[in-house]
Amino acid sequence: MRFVFKRSYNDDIGWFKHRTQAIYYMVLLAFVVALPWLLDDFFLGEATNVLIWAIVGMGLMLLTGHTGQVSLGHAAFMAVGCYANIIMMQRGVPFIVALPLSGLITGIVGAIVALPVLRLHGIYLAIATLAISVLAEDIIVIAEPFTGGVSGLVAPPIDLFGMQITRYGTPTAFYFITLIVVLAVLFAYRNLLRAPLGRAFAAIRDSEISAQAMGVNITATKAISFGLSCTATGLAGALLGHFAGAFNHETFNIVLSIQLLLMIVIGGLGSIHGAFFGAIVIGFLPQVIAIGRDVTSSLFGFGSLTIPGIEVGVFALILLVFILFEPMGIYGRWLKIRTYFELFPFYRKGMFKRQKSYLKTERTR
Amino acid sequence: MSLLAFENVTLRFGGLVAVDNVSFHVGEGEVFALVGPNGAGKSTVFNLISRFYDPAEGDIRFADKPLLGLRPDQVPSLGIARTFQNIELFEQSTVLQNLLVGRQRHAKSNMLTEMLFTPSVREEEHRHREVVEEVIDFLELQAYRDKYIAGLPYGVRKIVELGRALATEPKLLLLDEPASGLSVEESQDMIFWIEDIKKQMGITVLMVEHDMNLVSAVCDRVLALADGKELAIGTPAEVQAHPEVIKAYLGTGEGKTK
Ligand SMILES: Nc1ncnc2c1ncn2[C@@H]1O[C@H](COP(=O)(O)OP(=O)(O)OP(=O)(O)O)[C@@H](O)[C@H]1O
Ligand SMILES: [Mg+2]
Numbered sequence: 001m002r003f004v005f006k007r008s009y010n011d012d013i014g015w016f017k018h019r020t021q022a023i024y025y026m027v028l029l030a031f032v033v034a035l036p037w038l039l040d041d042f043f044l045g046e047a048t049n050v051l052i053w054a055i056v057g058m059g060l061m062l063l064t065g066h067t068g069q070v071s072l073g074h075a076a077f078m079a080v081g082c083y084a085n086i087i088m089m090q091r092g093v094p095f096i097v098a099l100p101l102s103g104l105i106t107g108i109v110g111a112i113v114a115l116p117v118l119r120l121h122g123i124y125l126a127i128a129t130l131a132i133s134v135l136a137e138d139i140i141v142i143a144e145p146f147t148g149g150v151s152g153l154v155a156p157p158i159d160l161f162g163m164q165i166t167r168y169g170t171p172t173a174f175y176f177i178t179l180i181v182v183l184a185v186l187f188a189y190r191n192l193l194r195a196p197l198g199r200a201f202a203a204i205r206d207s208e209i210s211a212q213a214m215g216v217n218i219t220a221t222k223a224i225s226f227g228l229s230c231t232a233t234g235l236a237g238a239l240l241g242h243f244a245g246a247f248n249h250e251t252f253n254i255v256l257s258i259q260l261l262l263m264i265v266i267g268g269l270g271s272i273h274g275a276f277f278g279a280i281v282i283g284f285l286p287q288v289i290a291i292g293r294d295v296t297s298s299l300f301g302f303g304s305l306t307i308p309g310i311e312v313g314v315f316a317l318i319l320l321v322f323i324l325f326e327p328m329g330i331y332g333r334w335l336k337i338r339t340y341f342e343l344f345p346f347y348r349k350g351m352f353k354r355q356k357s358y359l360k361t362e363r364t365r
Numbered sequence: 366m367s368l369l370a371f372e373n374v375t376l377r378f379g380g381l382v383a384v385d386n387v388s389f390h391v392g393e394g395e396v397f398a399l400v401g402p403n404g405a406g407k408s409t410v411f412n413l414i415s416r417f418y419d420p421a422e423g424d425i426r427f428a429d430k431p432l433l434g435l436r437p438d439q440v441p442s443l444g445i446a447r448t449f450q451n452i453e454l455f456e457q458s459t460v461l462q463n464l465l466v467g468r469q470r471h472a473k474s475n476m477l478t479e480m481l482f483t484p485s486v487r488e489e490e491h492r493h494r495e496v497v498e499e500v501i502d503f504l505e506l507q508a509y510r511d512k513y514i515a516g517l518p519y520g521v522r523k524i525v526e527l528g529r530a531l532a533t534e535p536k537l538l539l540l541d542e543p544a545s546g547l548s549v550e551e552s553q554d555m556i557f558w559i560e561d562i563k564k565q566m567g568i569t570v571l572m573v574e575h576d577m578n579l580v581s582a583v584c585d586r587v588l589a590l591a592d593g594k595e596l597a598i599g600t601p602a603e604v605q606a607h608p609e610v611i612k613a614y615l616g617t618g619e620g621k622t623k
Contacts, residue, residue, distance in 0.1 A: 009494045012461070013487065188480035195479035195486055196465075196472035196493075203455050203466045210453035213415055214533065215441035215470035224476060270457065 013194055032179065036172040044171045050283035051178045052239050053263065057275030058185050059232030060260050065269040066198070067225040068205030069118060073129035074233050074260045076136030079252035081106040081234025082241035086153050087146055095158045099181075099238050106234025111227030118222040133257040140249040152248025155241045167243050178239055185232045189272060192228075201225055255312060262319050268329025277330040281318070289314055368393045368537055368569050369414070374423030376409060383409045384420070385593035391537070396563050396570040398580045400604070401590035402613055407573040408450050410590075411539050414571075415447055416440050427537065441470045444536035448526045448543065450573070456515045460525050463514060464500060467532030468493040500528045504558065520551045527558070531566075538562065540572035544579050552579060559583045577605065589613070 016022040036044055063069050085102035117128045140147045158165040165173045192198040200221050203211035208218055241247055267278025367390035376384040384406045391397045399407045412418050416437040425432040427443055455463050474486045501507055504524050530538055544552040556579055562568050574580050580601050587604040589596040591613035597604045604610055
């Protein structure tokens with residue numbers, strides 16, 4: 001068992017619960033930084049992909065996991081970030097300016113959209129945000145002069161410090177750009193959670209009425225949450241544009257919106273870890289399916305034919321399993337295992353009962 | 366001077382008149398109780414003060430400032446804090462985090478400084494924490510500081526909710542049935558705490574309570590309501606002896622002390 005002795009209020013404010021935990025995360029960071037020398041280009045690309053998922057995962061986690069507001073429209077905001085970034089770059093704005101600006105633009109768009117939409121609760125909110133996702137696809141097609149319509153856009157190389165960075169040309173450099181964005185978003189997110197605004201988010205999630213009675217302006221705080229969520233989402237969208245190289249309205253279809261939500265549910269709602277776990281699952285799933293397909297075809301001689309929609313199907317299946325057996329997501333499972341060992345032999349079943357009722361803002365608003 | 370002025374207020378839910386031309390004043394430093402049978406409109410009076418409902422008629426003022434133009438989230442900034450009849454805590458957060466939400470009205474930091482967690486934010490967090498620790502000491506919640514609400518027994522939750530209201534450092538504290546569901550010892554503690562809240566902290570208390578023992582022990586004045594109407598106002602003894610009050614309680618088949 002571990003006992004954590006606290007000596008100062010700073011111990012509760014700190015990023016890490018105790019020194020050992022800080023060491024774990026430093027080791028993890030070192031590993032992540034060393035990754036380009038450990039992986040070949042293909043898998044480094046996959047790792048970059050996971051990091052992009054993690055950025056938007058954190059964005060959506062802030063909104064859904066911490067503020068309790070569902071969004072099925074986040075693909076639309078990835079699109080805003082993606083197109084804003086490329087359109088600016090095409091007009092001569094350097095990447096280093098265009099990237100943060102595209103986050104900012106997406107955040108502002110998100111906050112404005114949030115004001116009417118976040119008056120809704122539960123299923124109505126889900127439907128309204130889903131409608132945003134549908135609408136965005138059409139708008140992209142209609143706004144052809146800017147977006148290239150159905151044929152889409154091609155991302156120019158990133159011109160940074162005299163280097164021409166592309167995903168395939170310079171995978172390591174692109175990986176580090178993505179990693180820097182991940183760390184920046186993570187830094188801001190973690191800080192928010194230990195500050196008044198982060199507590200206001202959680203207050204809204206758990207009881208709107210008493211959040212209000214404590215002086216939290218519900219409308220403004222929800223809009224801020226949506227705006228911040230969209231900022232991260234826009235940054236991820238901008239990076240996705242460069243990662244994909246070419247994209248059009250179909251890149252940001254509803255399936256992506258749904259995948260994003262599933263990602264954080266599978267990862268574990270209400271924790272930053274969950275965003276990363278979910279990103280790993282969703283990022284590597286296509287590979288796992290491909291490998292599974294190869295294995296079945298070599299064993300049984302079938303499966304070499306590609307079944308359309310198999311990814312979404314497998315994804316839905318995994319989600320179902322999680323909702324039925326592990327509503328707290330992968331992070332929840334991890335917490336249980338860790339607690340089991342930390343408390344050994346005092347672990348009781350039912351110790352984690354409490355966390356089952358997430359997203360209940362609908363009930364106790 | 367009266368701290369809270371509640372004047373000729375009427376609120377209807379459709380055809381039902383939940384609060385019918387009710388007036389009362391709560392003086393600074395007073396402990397004032399609303400009593401009455403179920404459905405009398407007591408909680409509705411609280412919700413009117415919290416601005417969750419708009420009255421059809423009447424006026425509510427706090428320290429001579431009109432409340433009626435405010436949003437619900439602006440009410441606490443005047444120094445009004447409350448608890449709820451059916452405990453409304455932040456279930457997925459710890460006791461400490463719940464109490465810290467009580468500091469919301471004192472938060473001066475903004476989104477950007479918080480994302481960077483500047484030294485001033487850290488300093489402010491320390492100040493919030495000091496106030497919250499005083500509340501924790503006062504209510505003896507030390508053992509529960511890092512526990513999640515969802516796992517706590519009812520009585521403790523009730524106390525945490527009181528603590529969260531105190532953490533706002535209010536001038537007026539609204540307590541909706543602070544002792545309901547508490548054990549005898551817990552109710553006894555509640556009596557001591559309310560006395561200390563009044564005497565040591567100088568906070569004015571307006572409460573709804575069925576437990577006449579508690580009301581007699583701590584309240585200076587009592588207003589009895591039934592079906593949204595005022596029955597009697599006065600000291601606890603006067604109100605308890607008032608024939609209308611006795612009739613109202615007998616009429617609903619409830620004992621005088623529940
Ligand atoms: N939101 C609402 N909509 C419609 N009717 C309501 C609403 N809130 C309260 N009422 C009604 O108004 C009346 C007064 O309710 P209130 O909750 O104020 O009673 P109370 O005095 O607090 O009773 P109790 O002792 O049971 O808590 C009741 O008849 C109740 O049904
Ligand atoms: Mg009531």
